[in-house]
Amino acid sequence: LKWWDHVAPAPKDPITSVTEAFLADASPTKINLGVGAYRDDEGKPVVLQCVREAEAKIAGCDFLESVSSAVSSKLVEESVKLVYGMNSDIIKEGRFAGVQALSGTGACRLFAEFQRRFYPGSQIYMTGPTWSNHHNIWRDALVPERTFHYYHPDSKGLNFSALMDDVKNAPDGSFFLLHPCAHNPTGVDPTEEQWREISYLFKVKNHFPFFDMAYQGFASGDLDRDAQSIRIFVEDGNLIGCAQSFAKNMGLYGHRVGCLNVLCNDAKQAVAIKSQLQQIARAMYSSPPVHGILLVSGILSDPNMKALWVEEVKVMANRIQSLRTTLRKSLEQLSSSLNWEHITNQVGMFCFSGLTPEQVDRLQRGFHIYMTLDGRMSMAGVTTGNVSYLANAIHEVTK
Numbered sequence: 408l409k410w411w412d413h414v415a416p417a418p419k420d421p422i423t424s425v426t427e428a429f430l431a432d433a434s435p436t437k438i439n440l441g442v443g444a445y446r447d448d449e450g451k452p453v454v455l456q457c458v459r460e461a462e463a464k465i466a467g468c469d470f471l472e473s474v475s476s477a478v479s480s481k482l483v484e485e486s487v488k489l490v491y492g493m494n495s496d497i498i499k500e501g502r503f504a505g506v507q508a509l510s511g512t513g514a515c516r517l518f519a520e521f522q523r524r525f526y527p528g529s530q531i532y533m534t535g536p537t538w539s540n541h542h543n544i545w546r547d548a549l550v551p552e553r554t555f556h557y558y559h560p561d562s563k564g565l566n567f568s569a570l571m572d573d574v575k576n577a578p579d580g581s582f583f584l585l586h587p588c589a590h591n592p593t594g595v596d597p598t599e600e601q602w603r604e605i606s607y608l609f610k611v612k613n614h615f616p617f618f619d620m621a622y623q624g625f626a627s628g629d630l631d632r633d634a635q636s637i638r639i640f641v642e643d644g645n646l647i648g649c650a651q652s653f654a655k656n657m658g659l660y661g662h663r664v665g666c667l668n669v670l671c672n673d674a675k676q677a678v679a680i681k682s683q684l685q686q687i688a689r690a691m692y693s694s695p696p697v698h699g700i701l702l703v704s705g706i707l708s709d710p711n712m713k714a715l716w717v718e719e720v721k722v723m724a725n726r727i728q729s730l731r732t733t734l735r736k737s738l739e740q741l742s743s744s745l746n747w748e749h750i751t752n753q754v755g756m757f758c759f760s761g762l763t764p765e766q767v768d769r770l771q772r773g774f775h776i777y778m779t780l781d782g783r784m785s786m787a788g789v790t791t792g793n794v795s796y797l798a799n800a801i802h803e804v805t806k
């Protein structure tokens with residue numbers, strides 16, 4: 408018997424494999440529209456000013472000790488305020504069970520594990536399509552997934568009626584994985600009115616919504632507006648779960664800072680649930696890296712630094728929004744016969760272009776433009792310097 412001989416190579420990840428191909432390309436005009444990571448107009452990663460200031464404040468601290476429970480609960484409290492609002496009664500009444508997590512992925516994984524432990528046999532409905540890693544996360548938690556209608560290929564918008572039928576036909580008390588804003592990969596969000604109808608139906612069906620909020624601020628540029636869907640559900644009396652990530656909107660990708668919170672019936676339930684979440688985390692990775700947590704809690708608990716952060720999120724969102732407008736206009740000026748309205752109708756980091764895998768492949772081979780095979784373009788990779796080249800290439804492969 409030869410150990411591990413039966414272990415086959417894992418399938419390539421649809422997103423990271425695009426990054427690898429991009430990095431391997433020597434072309435000076437290559438464009439990376441793959442991974443959803445913010446880039447500035449020079450195509451460079453950005454360290455936010457508020458993060459630099461927070462770094463300066465903690466410079467010289469030794470990070471040898473595990474994060475203290477005081478700092479941890481400050482991060483969680485400030486994080487949860489972003490979800491429910493600064494003056495929400497939920498915070499005052501302690502009606503949430505919140506723990507820091509290893510960024511958004513870690514928060515989702517923690518919840519999936521919690522869901523299986525306390526609702527064994529439950530499944531989770533995911534949007535069709537959804538972020539590719541969602542499938543892996545709930546699979547590893549042994550929670551079977553179902554799909555509910557979301558994206559409408561013809562209109563490149565929301566298939567609202569089919570979505571509502573699926574929500575109505577799901578067994579009462581089903582789990583649903585919802586993107587509160589800036590849907591990945593489609594960039595398609597329900598309108599406020601549609602969220603209200605979905606929330607009402609969830610209440611009637613007693614479904615449990617788990618919101619995965621990885622891009623708060625990127626959809627509208629406004630943190631509160633981007634959390635409105637969650638607040639609608641809460642106002643209707645729904646209990647919810649929420650994963651938060653500071654990877655994109657605070658540029659802390661590598662620090663792995665996030666938060667998981669579950670809205671509870673009362674403070675007593677919150678204490679019980681928090682203790683269970685902490686126990687799961689303890690067995691998974693014991694405790695999270697401390698540096699990023701000090702940065703986030705430092706920024707969110709200082710009014711001036713938080714105000715700076717709010718402005719910096721707006722700048723990132725506005726840059727992406729302006730390139731959506733420019734790309735759509737450039738394609739229309741090339742008198743493309745196709746309708747490109749979805750480029751500006753969709754919001755957040757991603758544009759679900761509608762390009763076929765064959766067209767995506769031609770863009771890569773012929774133009775050194777990289778995106779995932781589903782035609783998702785990370786708009787952060789578009790700059791004023793490459794948008795015309797991109798529009799021409801898209802026109803070439805679609806005319």
Ligand SMILES: Cc1ncc(COP(=O)(O)O)c(CNOCC(=O)O)c1O
Nearest residue numbers: 422442443510511512538591621652654
């Ligand atoms: C919906 C969603 N949830 C959660 C996450 C988790 O991100 P993180 O764990 O870095 O916070 C992400 C990050 N996506 O990765 C970029 C991409 O799709 O190209 C995400 O999109």
